[in-house]
Amino acid sequence: MQNNQEIPVYLFLGFLESGKTKFIQETFEDERFDSGERTLLLVLEEGEEEYDTSRFAVKKFAVEFLDSDELTLEKLETLQEKHGAERVVVEYNGMLELQKFFDAMPDGWAIAQVMTFFDATTFLTYNQNMRQLVYDKVQYADMVVFNRFRGEYSKEEFHKIVRAMTRRPGIVYEYLGGKAEYDEIVDPLPYDIDAPVIEIEDKDFAFFYRDLVEEMDKYEGKTVRLKGMVAVDKKMKPGTIVVGRHIMTCCEADIAYSGLVCLHTVNLPFRTRDWVKLTAKIEIGYHKIYGQRGPILKASRIEYTQPPEQELATFY
Numbered sequence: 307m308q309n310n311q312e313i314p315v316y317l318f319l320g321f322l323e324s325g326k327t328k329f330i331q332e333t334f335e336d337e338r339f340d341s342g343e344r345t346l347l348l349v350l351e352e353g354e355e356e357y358d359t360s361r362f363a364v365k366k367f368a369v370e371f372l373d374s375d376e377l378t379l380e381k382l383e384t385l386q387e388k389h390g391a392e393r394v395v396v397e398y399n400g401m402l403e404l405q406k407f408f409d410a411m412p413d414g415w416a417i418a419q420v421m422t423f424f425d426a427t428t429f430l431t432y433n434q435n436m437r438q439l440v441y442d443k444v445q446y447a448d449m450v451v452f453n454r455f456r457g458e459y460s461k462e463e464f465h466k467i468v469r470a471m472t473r474r475p476g477i478v479y480e481y482l483g484g485k486a487e488y489d490e491i492v493d494p495l496p497y498d499i500d501a502p503v504i505e506i507e508d509k510d511f512a513f514f515y516r517d518l519v520e521e522m523d524k525y526e527g528k529t530v531r532l533k534g535m536v537a538v539d540k541k542m543k544p545g546t547i548v549v550g551r552h553i554m555t556c557c558e559a560d561i562a563y564s565g566l567v568c569l570h571t572v573n574l575p576f577r578t579r580d581w582v583k584l585t586a587k588i589e590i591g592y593h594k595i596y597g598q599r600g601p602i603l604k605a606s607r608i609e610y611t612q613p614p615e616q617e618l619a620t621f622y
Contacts, residue, residue: 311392313393313414314393317419318330319400320423322351326397327397329421335363339364342365343392345368346368346370346386346389347369347395349372350397350398351398374399377407386412417446420448422444422447424453425453426452429464441471444468444471451480452477452478452480454482456481456482457481470621472520473493499524504530504531506532508614508616508619511534511551511619514532515619516621527589528587530588531584531585533581533584534565534566535549535550535579535581535582536549549568550566551617551618552617553618553620554619554620566602567593568603568608570605574609574610580610584608
């Protein structure tokens, strides 16, 4: 089915009893959320709290409950056509990986906002026992909300867990009684970004890579010195390699090679899995290896080196 307009999708993520239903209920009761669009509320998880649609300020709405096996492209297209949906709100099952929803999204649906909710009283246990699912719900979030937060809890501990996954979302601590506090903890970088040459130690590569790809423009024109593993392909032009590390963001299941395009002029036969140490200036621009705009390392010096003691880069 072809769509002539973009359908904004608002995703509300979290495990059972994390506060998703309550927040969505309050959102639909807010007259400011009633923009006149026909809104489809998809519920993929039924908790103890039910929606009171009689209190909705949104006038044009439909509610559909789906089981996980119904989450298909065909089903979502059918529901969009059935209700003439112009906007979609999703209460997502915390036990389902988000990729299942992304794979089922019809053409024209576009993620507008992602909010993730956790019950602060159970978050640490979930993170310890189901870290992959926790990471799955945090990595795309624009906002992470910790409900039922208590004064004796350590904000630093909760903050550190989220920031080890991503620096993107804002963090809110909501206490019993309704008081909410925004996270204002500053995350200093483990290196001096204003140094003439930014020295990236082996243990800090994961932090550097994430900060670079999330805030590329602040690195424009900076010079860095780092160690990385080479990746090459016969399709690459001479003088082009990729330099990076295998990074573990959350657990062994998500280990992936994360590399940066590097341009050089040395006459060395670099091969995949060679380790190099380089000094390079960072330029931000389009490169076909990325398929989009990204950081390009223009090496002024590059040489073979020994692998670090711990080849796997982590945030811990």
